[in-house]
Amino acid sequence: MSLSPSRSDTKLAILDAAERLFATHGFRAASLRHLTAAAKVNLGAVNYHFSTKDELVLAVLRRRIQPVNEQRIAMLTRFEKEAGGRPVAVEKILEALFRPALQLALGRSGGRYFVRLIAQCLAEPDSYLQPLIYEEFAERNRRFHAALARTLPHLSNEEVHWRLHFVQGAFFHTVSNASVLKLSSKGRCQLVSIDSVLGKIITFCAAGLQARSAKKEGEKCK
Amino acid sequence: MSLSPSRSDTKLAILDAAERLFATHGFRAASLRHLTAAAKVNLGAVNYHFSTKDELVLAVLRRRIQPVNEQRIAMLTRFEKEAGGRPVAVEKILEALFRPALQLALGRSGGRYFVRLIAQCLAEPDSYLQPLIYEEFAERNRRFHAALARTLPHLSNEEVHWRLHFVQGAFFHTVSNASVLKLSSKGRCQLVSIDSVLGKIITFCAAGLQARSAKKEGEKCK
DNA sequence: GTCTATAGGGGGATAGAC
DNA sequence: GTCTATCCCCCTATAGAC
Numbered sequence: 519m520s521l522s523p524s525r526s527d528t529k530l531a532i533l534d535a536a537e538r539l540f541a542t543h544g545f546r547a548a549s550l551r552h553l554t555a556a557a558k559v560n561l562g563a564v565n566y567h568f569s570t571k572d573e574l575v576l577a578v579l580r581r582r583i584q585p586v587n588e589q590r591i592a593m594l595t596r597f598e599k600e601a602g603g604r605p606v607a608v609e610k611i612l613e614a615l616f617r618p619a620l621q622l623a624l625g626r627s628g629g630r631y632f633v634r635l636i637a638q639c640l641a642e643p644d645s646y647l648q649p650l651i652y653e654e655f656a657e658r659n660r661r662f663h664a665a666l667a668r669t670l671p672h673l674s675n676e677e678v679h680w681r682l683h684f685v686q687g688a689f690f691h692t693v694s695n696a697s698v699l700k701l702s703s704k705g706r707c708q709l710v711s712i713d714s715v716l717g718k719i720i721t722f723c724a725a726g727l728q729a730r731s732a733k734k735e736g737e738k739c740k
Numbered sequence: 741m742s743l744s745p746s747r748s749d750t751k752l753a754i755l756d757a758a759e760r761l762f763a764t765h766g767f768r769a770a771s772l773r774h775l776t777a778a779a780k781v782n783l784g785a786v787n788y789h790f791s792t793k794d795e796l797v798l799a800v801l802r803r804r805i806q807p808v809n810e811q812r813i814a815m816l817t818r819f820e821k822e823a824g825g826r827p828v829a830v831e832k833i834l835e836a837l838f839r840p841a842l843q844l845a846l847g848r849s850g851g852r853y854f855v856r857l858i859a860q861c862l863a864e865p866d867s868y869l870q871p872l873i874y875e876e877f878a879e880r881n882r883r884f885h886a887a888l889a890r891t892l893p894h895l896s897n898e899e900v901h902w903r904l905h906f907v908q909g910a911f912f913h914t915v916s917n918a919s920v921l922k923l924s925s926k927g928r929c930q931l932v933s934i935d936s937v938l939g940k941i942i943t944f945c946a947a948g949l950q951a952r953s954a955k956k957e958g959e960k961c962k
Numbered sequence: 963g964t965c966t967a968t969a970g971g972g973g974g975a976t977a978g979a980c
Numbered sequence: 981g982t983c984t985a986t987c988c989c990c991c992t993a994t995a996g997a998c
Contacts, residue, residue, distance in 0.1 A: 641863030687913025722948040729947030
């Protein structure tokens, strides 16, 4: 694999172009011909370096997923150490979950395409991408679930799962469909500064997570 | 269009098969050949009834989007009348937003594929589907934004936009990616009863919406 | 109105020259 | 290692028979 002395900017150029074109046109719509043209490399180079288009898609995804989840877990670990054995504040847990992804999404590197790629993975039915998603996010989920369960002891295990799911939905939709928010607010709401978005979404999610669970919420309608 | 005496079960059969196959395999992966075979109609019938595949996709989407948004608005209107001029409780507003879509998603009709289709629309970049989304959801958003602004006068107009966006993200991700929740909770959390899901997500979102807005949330990290 | 046959265009993957 | 040419598949859309 990495035996040859090749500098392999070909491989990197393919990865960068694929990331951009997959995000802007979709996995299927972006053909190998399009992206090798954009990367100014040869068509055959993709099959040489990645065997198949599906493998290229996986390589594009893995390059971003792993670091961002590692950063999240590292930040959570740091907050846990700072708390010195006491439960971490819910706002801190949320910051560890959101900030690394926001930095990627609002940054200038190719990583800003990351959320659009994940959105496609989640939307694509019966795809070979689902296992990747599950594997990469399992450890992250486990860690954040545990932290939340400690901080919110009044919630059952199941309730923590539900609320973490809600939190992830709110966050994910916010960053991946920012254009919807921009349009429906007639341009007044946009994702610009990391800290301003962080403040808003952490306020919302922290309150939701801390809500007293109401067994009687499902009152009959009509 | 509807001048001929045709019973047009052909058209309906295509619509039903397309809805199911688009949802389970994706707009692009489900070919006209697949779905005409599933519908037991002829390949040419699609082009006869819908002109093009893209138009078929739009027809499939419109059939569900319009009714569900009308139901949401109707339910909100009913709650507003019941409130007799006073602001509607935030839980009621959320119920009007969630219940019709949940009924569709957890029901047995073809409508249960609805959320998967919307997920694809949102994930698909630079597509002819985005205008449909924006048009169909504009009126709904306007109405729910207005209701929330009345009920939560302490929030600025922009903050209502942001929080409504968070709410929609939490809800949408919950119903459209229920499989992720099921897996990460090892099967303990599943969408079964409408009222049980409604209770959980309304509790979460109501608390989030009512949270005191904290300008100082974006404290520096590190 | 419905079906068949086919046109016409891309797509991914590969074999073989350099 | 890199590039070119090509194979072969499947797709949408349409023209024309029934």
